[in-house]
Amino acid sequence: MRFGLIGAGKIGMLRAKSILEHRDTQLVAILDTNADAARATAGSSGAAICSSLTAFLDVPMDAVIVSSPIQFHEEQCIAAFARGLHVLCEKPLTNSVASAQRVVDAALAAKRALGVGFNLRYYPAIAFMRDAIDAGQIGNLDHLRVFGGHDGLHNFAADWQYKAPVSGGGSMWDVGIHMSDLARYFLGEVTEVYGIVSEKVWALPGSEDNATVVMRNPAGIPAAYEATWTEWKGYQFYVEAYGDRGMVRGAYAPMQNVLITSSKPGAARSKQRRLYPEIMVREKLYSWKSTALLSFKEELNDFLGLCAGDTKRRIADGFAGLRSIEIAAAARQSTETREAVHLPALGRMPACAR
Numbered sequence: 001m002r003f004g005l006i007g008a009g010k011i012g013m014l015r016a017k018s019i020l021e022h023r024d025t026q027l028v029a030i031l032d033t034n035a036d037a038a039r040a041t042a043g044s045s046g047a048a049i050c051s052s053l054t055a056f057l058d059v060p061m062d063a064v065i066v067s068s069p070i071q072f073h074e075e076q077c078i079a080a081f082a083r084g085l086h087v088l089c090e091k092p093l094t095n096s097v098a099s100a101q102r103v104v105d106a107a108l109a110a111k112r113a114l115g116v117g118f119n120l121r122y123y124p125a126i127a128f129m130r131d132a133i134d135a136g137q138i139g140n141l142d143h144l145r146v147f148g149g150h151d152g153l154h155n156f157a158a159d160w161q162y163k164a165p166v167s168g169g170g171s172m173w174d175v176g177i178h179m180s181d182l183a184r185y186f187l188g189e190v191t192e193v194y195g196i197v198s199e200k201v202w203a204l205p206g207s208e209d210n211a212t213v214v215m216r217n218p219a220g221i222p223a224a225y226e227a228t229w230t231e232w233k234g235y236q237f238y239v240e241a242y243g244d245r246g247m248v249r250g251a252y253a254p255m256q257n258v259l260i261t262s263s264k265p266g267a268a269r270s271k272q273r274r275l276y277p278e279i280m281v282r283e284k285l286y287s288w289k290s291t292a293l294l295s296f297k298e299e300l301n302d303f304l305g306l307c308a309g310d311t312k313r314r315i316a317d318g319f320a321g322l323r324s325i326e327i328a329a330a331a332r333q334s335t336e337t338r339e340a341v342h343l344p345a346l347g348r349m350p351a352c353a354r
């Protein structure tokens with residue numbers, strides 16, 4: 001499959017590598033406002049270096065990865081769908097509910113695949129959780145605890161990453177947007193959101209530095225979710241899933257799992273701890289980017305499946321991208337109204353077919 005890449009920055013460079021190292025994909029064009037960045041990312045691949053969206057889309061291709069700053073995602077995704085291309089768009093899908101809805105509508109109208117870059121689904125600690133839950137190891141899911149955060153604005157390289165309205169919002173829109181996606185990924189769906197957000201620490205209007213949220217799936221199973229820019233330990237996230245026969249925890253960084261199982265509540269418990277020394281060593285040598293790259297490779301592979309009409313893979317689709325944004329918006333709305341926000345179930349996007 002022939003891929004074009006939009007945005008050849010920190011993440012785009014890794015996305016390009018994932019395309020170049022997959023046996024079934026080819027990198028045919030790169031669009032970036034910085035030609036040097038595009039050339040450095042293209043390397044010796046032979047990909048065309050483009051300086052306008054139209055020239056880029058004129059290069060014959062089948063799919064686009066959008067890895068540009070958030071405020072350009074909508075226009076670039078919709079233009080790609082208008083040319084009949086499949087799109088894998090970085091998170092967050094866009095910077096508002098209305099904008100995300102327009103991107104999803106364009107994908108549905110074009111009958112093309114829309115994947116969203118929620119690559120934490122492929123982190124080994126999260127994949128381990130998915131497997132343990134699917135295998136029934138913790139019994140019936142009772143509730144989730146979800147946390148994502150870091151220690152503030154010095155973690156950002158540019159304004160668009162954290163200043164609303166361009167960024168969409170604050171802590172719920174950077175690492176937090178992954179966490180609301182993971183909450184929905186494990187709950188199956190999110191249809192009710194109650195939240196309290198605050199902007200008292202970094203004092204950026206519209207960019208919450210802390211969010212405390214409770215969400216529920218249609219069966220009433222809750223997730224308690226916190227997104228923060230004031231985490232004293234620095235960057236980290238975790239998801240804990242509690243069932244009636246045990247619990248499983250996935251966390252990063254460092255990558256780790258805990259799995260506790262028992263035959264019934266109160267019975268003897270078996271505890272398994274899983275550390276990933278090979279990942280720690282690899283990251284010491286090649287940084288967190290080496291872990292992100294592996295996740296991008298798996299995600300790309302699932303995206304190829306999505307493009308072929310397979311909606312059962314682990315990749316996040318456009319509805320997942322839209323719902324993660326609706327959750328952030330609902331938490332903000334709920335802060336004002338002090339009431340829960342109800343959302344219709346979305347499920348998965350229909351298989352693309354044209």
Ligand SMILES: NC(=O)c1ccc[n+]([C@@H]2O[C@H](COP(=O)([O-])OP(=O)(O)OC[C@H]3O[C@@H](n4cnc5c(N)ncnc54)[C@H](O)[C@@H]3O)[C@@H](O)[C@H]2O)c1
Binds near residue numbers: 011
């Ligand atoms: N999946 C993840 O975990 C993860 C992590 C970080 C960032 N991201 C997302 O990846 C995307 C890129 O982030 P980044 O950290 O690589 O940013 P970056 O600033 O390193 O790279 C952005 C690139 O886009 C280029 N660019 C700017 N305007 C453009 C335009 N109009 N058209 C085309 N290219 C343009 C810039 O020149 C730059 O090379 C963002 O959407 C961000 O939210 C995802």
